[in-house]
């Protein structure tokens with residue numbers, strides 16, 4: 001009996017590991033951006049510094065495990081939408097959402113964020129990679145309404161001039177842009 005439980009447990013663990021590794025690899029092949037989460041303290045700092053409120057609609061471009069959206073929504077009550085292509089991190093966010101009381105104003109989409117119109121968002125957040133930033137910049141200008149802000153971590157837009165630049169407690173840079 002003990003042997004069977006051990007065998008089933010090991011098989012489940014092996015499947016989970018295979019799923020995480022293969023979906024990470026596939027996600028990386030699709031996006032070329034690894035999953036590296038923003039620290040909770042950094043998200044709190046950004047929320048306070050930029051005065052995000054319940055009136056904002058916040059898009060996390062590449063939302064990973066959903067941490068940024070969960071914290072922004074919890075601290076401000078803003079509607080938050082996370083887009084993520086890598087399955088395991090997307091599923092992680094969806095599972096967490098099942099156990100939280102934040103369902104009405106939080107959404108996670110297993111979707112390429114370039115295939116969605118960002119016109120609704122008042123704030124977009126991007127912790128991405130340099131080679132993507134021109135495309136993100138162009139979509140920000142094309143889709144977002146005047147007054148909307150882009151909060152970009154570490155890898156700035158190539159052509160737009162930021163309205164504000166500041167450092168997070170652990171020295172990462174935040175660039176703020178307005179349409």
Ligand SMILES: C[S@@+](CC[C@H](N)C(=O)[O-])C[C@H]1O[C@@H](n2cnc3c(N)ncnc32)[C@H](O)[C@@H]1O
Nearest residue numbers: 031033035036037038062063064084085112113
């Ligand atoms: C550096 S992680 C940041 C995760 C999260 N925003 C955070 O700060 O904790 C970037 C994520 O963006 C995702 N990603 C990159 N390009 C994407 C795209 N075009 N559509 C959806 N997700 C994308 C990657 O899979 C990765 O999980």
